Amino acid sequence: MKKAVLERLARSQLELSRRLKLSWTENSVELVAGADFSYDLTRKKITACLVVFRFPELKLIEKVWAVKNISFPYISSYLAFREAPAFFAAFQKLKVVPDITLIDGNGIAHPRKMGLASFVGVILDICTVGCAKRPVFSFIPPGEKRGSYTYFFNDKKEKIGVCLRTRTEVKPIFVSPGHKIDFKKSIQLVLRCTRYRIPEPLRQAHILAKKGP
Numbered sequence: 001m002k003k004a005v006l007e008r009l010a011r012s013q014l015e016l017s018r019r020l021k022l023s024w025t026e027n028s029v030e031l032v033a034g035a036d037f038s039y040d041l042t043r044k045k046i047t048a049c050l051v052v053f054r055f056p057e058l059k060l061i062e063k064v065w066a067v068k069n070i071s072f073p074y075i076s077s078y079l080a081f082r083e084a085p086a087f088f089a090a091f092q093k094l095k096v097v098p099d100i101t102l103i104d105g106n107g108i109a110h111p112r113k114m115g116l117a118s119f120v121g122v123i124l125d126i127c128t129v130g131c132a133k134r135p136v137f138s139f140i141p142p143g144e145k146r147g148s149y150t151y152f153f154n155d156k157k158e159k160i161g162v163c164l165r166t167r168t169e170v171k172p173i174f175v176s177p178g179h180k181i182d183f184k185k186s187i188q189l190v191l192r193c194t195r196y197r198i199p200e201p202l203r204q205a206h207i208l209a210k211k212g213p
Contacts (some may be wrong), residue, residue: 001073009078013114016122020113022177024185026099026127029055032193033098034201035090037083038209044070048086049209052098053201056192060204065213066090077111080119087120099127100181100189102202106130107178109137109161111154121179128178129186130161131202135174139163142172147191151183162187166194173197 032055038047045067052062066089072082083105091101106115107130114122117130135152142148142165149164149172161176164187177186193199198206 001075006075006078009081010112013080013110013112013119016119017108017113019122020108020118021180022108022182024127024180024182029099029189031055031061031096031098031100032058032189032201033094033101034103034199034203034205035087035101036104036202036205036209037086038212039070041070046070046083046086047209047212048083048090049205050087050090050094050101051201051205051208052094052096053193053204055099058193058195058200062094062096063204063208064090064093065208066093067213079105080114080116083116084120084123087116088124091120091124101126101128101178102131102190102193102199103128103178104131104133104202104206106132106136106161106174107176109152109154109174109176113160115176115178117176117178125180127180129181129189130176130178131190131199132174132176133198135163137161139174144169149187159183164190166191166199167197170197 107117121128139152
C-alpha cells in the first residue's frame with residue numbers, strides 16, 4: 001500500500017473523528033446487536049455476522065450475514081477499511097434497528113480515535129461500542145472481581161478505553177466507546193450482556209460468523 005494512500009486514509013479518519021459523539025442521550029435499551037467477522041484467506045473472502053438480542057433478557061431475535069471480497073490488506077490502525085464494507089452489507093439486511101451495536105474491535109481506542117466501532121458508528125450515525133480481546137495500548141490490570149476495571153490512555157494522556165473484568169479471575173477485555181455512548185454506559189451494557197468472558201451478542205456473532213450463512 002502506497003504511503004500517499006495511507007496518508008489520505010489517515011486524514012479521512014481524522015475528519016470522521018471530529019464527528020464523534022461520546023455521550024449517551026437515550027432513555028432505554030431494548031435491542032442490542034453484536035458484530036464479528038471471519039476470514040477465508042484461500043478464497044479471499046470476509047464474512048460479517050450481525051446478531052440482535054432483546055435486552056435485558058438476551059433473547060436472540062435476528063441474525064444476518066454478508067460475504068465480501070477482501071479488498072484491503074491487513075494494516076495496523078486501518079482495519080476499518082478492511083472490515084467495514086462487510087459490516088455495512090450485513091447491517092443493511094437487518095429487519096430491526098438495534099439501539100446499541102457491540103463490535104469485535106476498538107472504538108476510540110485507536111491512534112486517531114477511529115477504530116472499527118467508531119468508524120461504522122459515525123458513518124451510519126448509530127450507537128456502537130468496541131470490545132477487543134487484546135490490548136492496543138498499555139494498561140494496568142484491574143482487580144480480579146467481576147466488574148473491576150481500569151482506564152487506559154493514549155500518547156496524549158487522553159482516556160480512550162477500559163480494561164474490564166467481565167468474570168472473576170478471568171482475563172479482562174478492552175472496551176471503548178464507539179459513537180453516541182459514554183464510558184459509564186459502555187461498561188454497564190457490556191457487563192449486563194456478559195454471561196461468560198465475552199458479551200453474549202459478540203460470542204454468538206463469533207460462532208455464527210465461523211459457520212457462515
